[in-house]
Amino acid sequence: MMTNIRLNKINHNYLIKYTLAAFLSMFSFVASADESKQKQSVLTIQPQKCVAMREGQTCYVDLEIKWAMETTGNYCLYASTKNEPLRCWYDAQNGRFTTEFSSNENTLFYLKNEQDELAQVELKMAWVYKRKRSSVSWRVF
């Protein structure tokens, strides 16, 4: 963080650089306020992208999701495509979840403690053949 800048050490050569850094640090401070809950947690997903052949096809992937928190508690892992939790851990500080997952749209996975969303990661869908000509319905005349 750049909040402890000592102005008396700044010379003219570094004025622009420090000004820019301070400016950016203001943004990071604002952002960090929103992310304060997530900052203490770690939620990772492997792989981060699922690739199918053709746009719109369901993509299949073996997922591994890991999480770690600073405090022990009750946590549940959710996917944006389902209302029910994928798995819950009780009196735990970290966890690991593996599954064979399939979807045809980007999916968010998030870790919740009671009603609070603590962290989220996204599994992105990708396709080699991105056009789907069968859906094209244009004509020139």
Add this chain to the structure above:
Amino acid sequence: MKKITLLPLITATIFACFNSTYAHAENDRENNQSHGFDSFFAVSAIAGVSETNLIGDSFERIDDTDIFLEFDIELQARWNGFFVESPGRSQENINGLFSGVAVGYNFYNTEHWALDLYVVEAFQGGEYFFNSNTDSLIIEKDSNSRVGARATGYFSDYLIQFIASPISLQDEIKGFSASASLRRTWQIKNWNVYATVGAFYQSDEIADYYYGISESESAQIKQLFNDNNAPYDPYTADGGVLIVGEVGFEYPVSENIVFGGFFSGVQRPSGISDSPLSAEGSSILTAGLSLTYVF
């Protein structure tokens, strides 16, 4: 003789020009018109084995197994209905079983069908080389570009394509060609497995241009070999129907790289396979693996 072998070059040039002003196609659903540019570009390396029978040194037919490695460039560019394309190894929907290098215009679409008018390089030209101990002879055959119509149907996992190419741009060839093909694709996890069958008809005029031997050609060949028993008597090649069947798979290694494999069989019409000029026999079996990079 005229040679229409510039089509691939023209196609690539137009593609490059389009690509420099790339913009994704946007569909205006309200007036059913297309604006912008849409393209597909891929390169493939294919290795495999092919089995057929060839004419041996003593003019007899011998079974031959050939190991091959080839590289394909596949591209398509579409702009307001106009398109240029060159087929390749991928199973992307731009190509049916019998598509060739083509320029054309997509003039009508429904929910499932796309209708195109186009000029396609329907038959590739080439040269027949005859070498004796003392001399050689080359008989040249032009490529044949034809004006035709193409209807491609997209029905979920099925691709159906009909092509009729009645008009030849080479006066010396004429004739008529037509084809029909059907492909079914299955998705098994992230693997795409497909099966294709198709039939391709070429008329007598086309078959005879490429596989017939005129009296003067026969005389030249026999004179070259100084052998009246050489099997190059005048030959009139009849047209017929070529049947193709293929099964294969594709697997996305990454967003840009596709691993594929195929096994295909071709049954050629006897009027062509019986020609002394035919380098391949009545059936051709090919199996191969491919690695494709999609840009």
